[in-house]
Amino acid sequence: MNNNKSNYIIFFVLSFIIIMGYSYLFPPPKPKQAEPLQTPTGEVQKDNFSTITPPANIKGFEQDNNFSKRSNVIDPFKISKDLISIKSKLYNGTIDPLGARIVEWNLYYYNETTDDDTVKYNLIKDSPPSFNLHVETDIVNIPNPIPFSYSGYMDITLTDSPVELEFNWQSAEEGIIISKTYTIDPSSYLIASTLKIENKTDKTVNQKVIVDAYSKSLKADGQRKSKEFVVLVSEEIKKEANSPEEKKQYDGTIGWFGFLDKYFLYTFLPETGAASKVDFYSLSEQDLVRAVYSYPKESISPNNEGIYKSKLYLGPLELNILKKASPILESAMDFGWFDFLAKPVLSLLNYLNKYFNNYGISIIAITILIRLVFLPLTIKSMASMKKVQVKMQDLKPKIEALKEKYKDDKAQQNSELMKLYSAHGVNPLSSLGGCLPMLIQIPVFIALYEVLLNSIDLRHSHFLWIKDLSAPEVLFDIPGIGIPFRILPLAMGVSWFISQKMTPMTTPGSEQMELQMKMMQFMPIIFTVMFWSLPSGLVLYWTVSNILSVAQQLYVNRKVVTH
Numbered sequence: 378m379n380n381n382k383s384n385y386i387i388f389f390v391l392s393f394i395i396i397m398g399y400s401y402l403f404p405p406p407k408p409k410q411a412e413p414l415q416t417p418t419g420e421v422q423k424d425n426f427s428t429i430t431p432p433a434n435i436k437g438f439e440q441d442n443n444f445s446k447r448s449n450v451i452d453p454f455k456i457s458k459d460l461i462s463i464k465s466k467l468y469n470g471t472i473d474p475l476g477a478r479i480v481e482w483n484l485y486y487y488n489e490t491t492d493d494d495t496v497k498y499n500l501i502k503d504s505p506p507s508f509n510l511h512v513e514t515d516i517v518n519i520p521n522p523i524p525f526s527y528s529g530y531m532d533i534t535l536t537d538s539p540v541e542l543e544f545n546w547q548s549a550e551e552g553i554i555i556s557k558t559y560t561i562d563p564s565s566y567l568i569a570s571t572l573k574i575e576n577k578t579d580k581t582v583n584q585k586v587i588v589d590a591y592s593k594s595l596k597a598d599g600q601r602k603s604k605e606f607v608v609l610v611s612e613e614i615k616k617e618a619n620s621p622e623e624k625k626q627y628d629g630t631i632g633w634f635g636f637l638d639k640y641f642l643y644t645f646l647p648e649t650g651a652a653s654k655v656d657f658y659s660l661s662e663q664d665l666v667r668a669v670y671s672y673p674k675e676s677i678s679p680n681n682e683g684i685y686k687s688k689l690y691l692g693p694l695e696l697n698i699l700k701k702a703s704p705i706l707e708s709a710m711d712f713g714w715f716d717f718l719a720k721p722v723l724s725l726l727n728y729l730n731k732y733f734n735n736y737g738i739s740i741i742a743i744t745i746l747i748r749l750v751f752l753p754l755t756i757k758s759m760a761s762m763k764k765v766q767v768k769m770q771d772l773k774p775k776i777e778a779l780k781e782k783y784k785d786d787k788a789q790q791n792s793e794l795m796k797l798y799s800a801h802g803v804n805p806l807s808s809l810g811g812c813l814p815m816l817i818q819i820p821v822f823i824a825l826y827e828v829l830l831n832s833i834d835l836r837h838s839h840f841l842w843i844k845d846l847s848a849p850e851v852l853f854d855i856p857g858i859g860i861p862f863r864i865l866p867l868a869m870g871v872s873w874f875i876s877q878k879m880t881p882m883t884t885p886g887s888e889q890m891e892l893q894m895k896m897m898q899f900m901p902i903i904f905t906v907m908f909w910s911l912p913s914g915l916v917l918y919w920t921v922s923n924i925l926s927v928a929q930q931l932y933v934n935r936k937v938v939t940h
Contacts, residue, residue, distance in 0.1 A: 476522025535563035552577030566692025737840025846914035870905030
């Protein structure tokens, strides 16, 4: 590796191998387009319910010997004919009085696609109604879901002040009263929830409160995940990217649990510091997964009540929004090993965008800034390697003469070459040291790579001809072969090719080294193919980085030659 060019290429090869290997081992999620489940229309039904593909066998209600009477399990896939409509400047959604469950939740600032400005992203589009809250006691059979009564408005438009929605249910004879209240703030993606269980009987009631959430079955999609189950248990994030073959149980202090895809999250946050558990399993017959949270079992003495406070987060995976909603939700955004670098890089990107108001320009700006930070280190490294290359080039005739003279004695040949290098103050291995300053930049490379690959800020962001910086370019398909034509990957490949051609491969070396260098000439083509389907924001960064590398190399070449 006694050539500036070989070091430069090996640096990028190592960088790409590390990044792609890291991405493969710790793949970020990718949103999956799923067919939305249809909510009921105005069709009148005798039982006042509409059914969404009920399961043949509902799990999660196994016999508990602590309870002599079980909940009367109603099909949880059933939804009411009359739903409550909620509208605010951030979202619109529907809530079913049956179980006070979330049926759908559409986010106003996030569209489904770049081609449709009217269809908003629905968080619950690929599952039955979620966040059903049911109660099991040892003296009363409580329906599940609970058929709450609701006497408020059915169409609610939120303006400035939070609104409370109250749901009530009372047992026929035993004297158990259950109420659930949602406090919905129009300026937040967080919904506060309070469950109150009143014991009006003359007996102590032993009860257990359970909350569940659903999703379509989780399946790996290449190197990306369509959706993941995630739970914060005892301050540690646990994720499941595939539907489990057997039930998994998470015990400890549950901070929150729910489902996330690449850019969005819907989750339940219990406000209890006590140990509890979450069960996660498949409903394979319905192509679904279900997560069930169980509060610690408690007892309510006669004429007393039990209160359970919680929150729901239904919104984007956007760092500042998550922090504002709840500090523990920040852990939902995980950029892997270099998370501690990625989040400051993301904050810097968003800060720059306040001035440029275009994430394409902001990516160019942050690339230049990062290059400037490392510029002294990079120039020093490249200059060191270039000087070694120039000296080795001057010694080429003598090196070739020694190789010819001692071609049959490799040990003597190496000894004489080392004497020649020492006499002229050349250390061939010093070029390896020139690689190390470049390798120091790899953590920042990976951090920025993760940010540009997973940040919701780039989703549907336009730049020049690019409609969405979080996705590959969509220009047109090449006639006859159906492969999409894209400009940025080609520009990246061309800029890399120019960088390679700037320094001729005239440094003497072994036949094996020369063969390796010839193989390196194909790297621009290989990387162009690899980058063809990556997000255009990431390809834009790499292209700009290549162009800046060309400028740096021109400067170094001129500086070394003139000195």
